[in-house]
Amino acid sequence: MATAAPVPHIKTVKPAEGERLALDEAAIDAARRNLNLGAVTPHSGPWRKDIIQLLNDSLATELVCVLRYKRHHFTAEGLSSPKIAEEFLVHATEEAGHADRLARRIVQLGGEPDFGPDSLTTRSHAAYDDSADLKSMIKANLIAERVAIEAYSQLITLIGDKDSTTRRLLEDILADEQQHADELKDWLAAD
Numbered sequence: 782m783a784t785a786a787p788v789p790h791i792k793t794v795k796p797a798e799g800e801r802l803a804l805d806e807a808a809i810d811a812a813r814r815n816l817n818l819g820a821v822t823p824h825s826g827p828w829r830k831d832i833i834q835l836l837n838d839s840l841a842t843e844l845v846c847v848l849r850y851k852r853h854h855f856t857a858e859g860l861s862s863p864k865i866a867e868e869f870l871v872h873a874t875e876e877a878g879h880a881d882r883l884a885r886r887i888v889q890l891g892g893e894p895d896f897g898p899d900s901l902t903t904r905s906h907a908a909y910d911d912s913a914d915l916k917s918m919i920k921a922n923l924i925a926e927r928v929a930i931e932a933y934s935q936l937i938t939l940i941g942d943k944d945s946t947t948r949r950l951l952e953d954i955l956a957d958e959q960q961h962a963d964e965l966k967d968w969l970a971a972d
């Protein structure tokens with residue numbers, strides 16, 4: 782006799798007694814005031830400062846990445862590796878685009894983008910690198926991209942539903958960094 786298939790355990794989420802989905806009317810009312818805050822409304826309140834700080838650390842990372850890729854672009858040209866030198870420049874331009882988008886979002890959140898050069902390397906997650914040979918350059922860039930991927934992934938999890946616009950921006954940037962890391966991995970293998 783065939784045995785009956787086990788019944789899967791289905792977990793259902795039920796609302797608690799009396800629980801309803803409702804908007805916070807007081808917060809909506811507060812949004813009608815404080816017009817000087819622009820796009821900042823009560824919802825982003827408790828996390829705004831932390832998010833601005835985290836975005837500024839990412840901004841520092843992007844700026845250091847621009848400097849590293851630029852350095853590699855110009856020195857790789859001298860090593861007669863025009864193709865890789867060109868790719869380093871493409872990455873430098875894309876990292877600069879990321880920096881601009883982060884700075885714009887920081888301002889939109891009512892913060893100040895920190896472009897201070899003195900503290901860039903201490904605030905950045907990824908390191909600067911002035912390697913003289915092509916393989917070391919590719920490796921340093923791959924390490925930096927992997928660091929950026931890990932940092933952005935953690936940031937996206939931390940932000941969750943606290944700021945959906947920032948999260949979408951970070952998800953966009955993360956996809957670019959993953960693309961960069963993939964390319965670098967292939968160049969490292971081909972070298």
Ligand SMILES: [Fe+2]
Binds near residue numbers: 875876879
């Ligand atoms: Fe980037």
Ligand SMILES: [Fe+2]
Binds near residue numbers: 846872876929957
């Ligand atoms: Fe990148």
